[in-house]
Amino acid sequence: MSQTDRPGRFGHLGQGRTGHVRALLVLGLPLIGSNVAQNAIGFVDVVMLGWYDVTALAAVSIATPVFFTLFLLCAGFAWAVTPLVAEGIEADDIVAVRRVTRMGLWLSVAAGLAVMPVFWWSGPLLRALGQTDSVASQAQAYLRIAGWGVIPALFVVTLRSFLSALEITRIILIVTVASAILNAGLNWVLIFGNLGAPELGLQGAAIASVSLQVAAFFGLVAYTRRHCAEFDLFTRLWRFDSQIAARVFSLGLPMGLTTVAEAALFSFTAIMMGWINEIWLAAHGVALQLASMVFMVHLGLSQAATVRAGRAFGRRDEAALRAGGKAAMLLSGLVSGATVLLFLGVPAFLMELFVDPADPARDAIVAAGVTLLAIAALFQVVDAAQVMTIGLLRGVQDTAVPLLIATVSYYMLGLPAGYVFGFVFGLGGPGVWLGMVVGLGAAGIMLSLRFWLWTGRLAPRPGLSAPGPG
Template identity: 55%
Template sequence: MTGRRTYGAHGRALLALGLPLVGSNLAQMALHVTDTVMLGWYGVTELAAVVLGASTFFILFILGAGFAQAVMPMVAAALGRGDETQVRRDTRMGLWLSALFGIAVLPVMWWSGPILLALGQDDTVAALAQDYLRIAGLGMIPALLVAALRSFLSALERAGIVLWATVAGVVLNAVLNWMLIFGNWGAPELGIRGAAIASVGTQALTLVVMGVYAAAHPAARRFHLFQRFWRPDWPAFVQVYRLGWPIGLTGLFEGGLFVAASLMMGWIGTMELAAHGIAQEIAAVTFMVHLGLSNAATVRAGRALGRDDGPGLRDGALAAIAMSLVFAALVVVLFLALPGPLIRAFLDPSEPQAGAIVAYATALLVVAALFQLADAAQVMALGLLRGVQDTRVPMLIASVSYWLIGIPASYVLAFPLGLGGVGLWLGLVVGLAVAAALLMARFWRRWGGRSEGAA
């Protein structure tokens, strides 16, 4: 960002960084979509189980990824100041914190079955979800390390490798799923366990590819990221921790909104949970575009902050918000015009409950169209606020919006008012809309009027 650029120049710079990040987010999402589609072909019970298992993994990942995400604005600001030593220090400690968190949550995934039963889930579905998590949990550490390296490389504006490493992972995951879920090509038929093994293998491959790039490519090699990696750097450790834990909790509050929705949908029924899982996957795919643009806005805002470029920060923010809202409007049209074909892609046509699942998920997608604009606005506001290293108050805003407003609204609309799954999703709209309004107001109140040299 620079104050002398036109909005078009800001937009082009944002797209140059944002498109590879959008692509990598979509590719990352394709890993989960592949699991959902193939297990949807395998069986409805297995599909419901992977919805719960993958949601649990994801919410733990989001909490731990706060440290990885803190690396992005910190490295961007350090590069804006020309401080290459701080780039290395922040990234290393982001990797340390990510690995430590991955180790800490392994017991939660190993004993996830009793937790899911206590939350009212079906016995069979909970047992299968635990089988999935006991294997998939081994991939938590590499997944978090990949997230930290992704932040480092994105801040360097080297997002292309992030995209191609993730695409390679998608291909590997699809091949391993086809072999291990169904027992093709002489492999054992492992069902949901096969999907978990495929996920772990994919995460390990992605980590190796990105680690080698960070160590060997000239654009990243000069930072000597892995030299004496074992040596602690406590000042940087504390800095990354202080910025990262609010990011992680913010992600937990947002992700928890959707996990709570999955749990409540499980109270309604297995068929309804399967339909919810499909609709949620479709909505999440479109959200990856907004998230990629938000990540790019974080980097651009961080660079502007490091250079004390107030006008560039403001104008770049406007360009990023406009792009995200245009895409959101296109998604609204897609969800309202073509819900059936999108949903049927996740189901075996011979499945006896396929018709009921399609009908239920179609109603949910209509509601998902309502929250596209709010979802786009809240994630973009979060990205901009992280770019200027403002994370604690946004965390509080998220906690109120998602947990004190969104989840209670979902429960009341779904059960006391009798609207079922549609009411549950309408509650999500309420929480996201409140978050979007409050977060945007905070960014523009604090940063919208900054002048040159006041970023």
């Protein structure tokens, strides 16, 4: 049996193209489901606070991007656990796996504490960005509570990364779906004061968010202690391992910065859409929501590709790495093709699902959205390419150069192109979105070249199990 075809210590590695596709689906479908469920948590928060109070809705709409921008920046250290654990698994090095995961938890605490002051004193920052006193004060009240959830949320991502590297993903889906249900129930009780609870409004939503993060963390801890006992993850948890911490830090910081860079591209694009008028901004919000739903599929496949690439990289198996990369791109391409047909086939129907029939601007928003969805059809193809190759590159522990590529693509190409197309050439909203296509397309091309060139350089390298706290 070849190295490519042999079963792994944990999970099956697959045989040939069909085997790689099947393995990606088995690993990726629960991750896709958990991403969709995670996305639903934020959606439910917005809907319920929209029912409660307009100012509360505005405040959470401002507070949520602040929270998630800082969370994504910190989460790079947790994401770094996946490829490093995958490498340790292929070496049958349980000590290395334990050391990596333990330092992922350590760095999550450090990162969470570092951003806490921003949550606590977010009001003056939001006022400086032009928000009204009432919105800024309510957003700060929300963030002062929700901020306490960032460390358990990072713990959850760290344990998710550990379990994903072991190709154990069903429990991730179960915990995420349970969290979404818990969040909705707690929101109903705490926001509106049901079942005899005090009516806490925005603060109730924040308490619900912290509660579900803590519950999800303890749920994954209980599962890990019972079903992954051989790794003994929480032994000597208090001992700091400087060597492994440095490895996790150097790999994880570029991951967090790359993700924030992409998120900021969409934020700046929204700002430019607002310069045009409210119709195009509203259409942008709806069309982007539709695109984001499909993106959850690509993201789940990308996370699965990180694990598969990490396992192949741990064995220095170039053939399996390249075959797995082709299988990942094939699946993502099929999803992109279906999305193109959907966005071009029934764009008005999709837009109308999100716009109130009684809204006098409905026809204008739908018409603008139809145009944007036509561009989103192209946008999906290039966005899928860049997120898949980022996942593959993370699997081979290549994160610094992808950060440089993302920065150049998004801020030196994408944003300037959006401004030129939208305002200099007078294309308006469609021009701004074409800028996103340029930025993400450039990233997809350069990242793809980076991956396929990298796979020819799988020289042996020192393992993770150098002397250190076990």
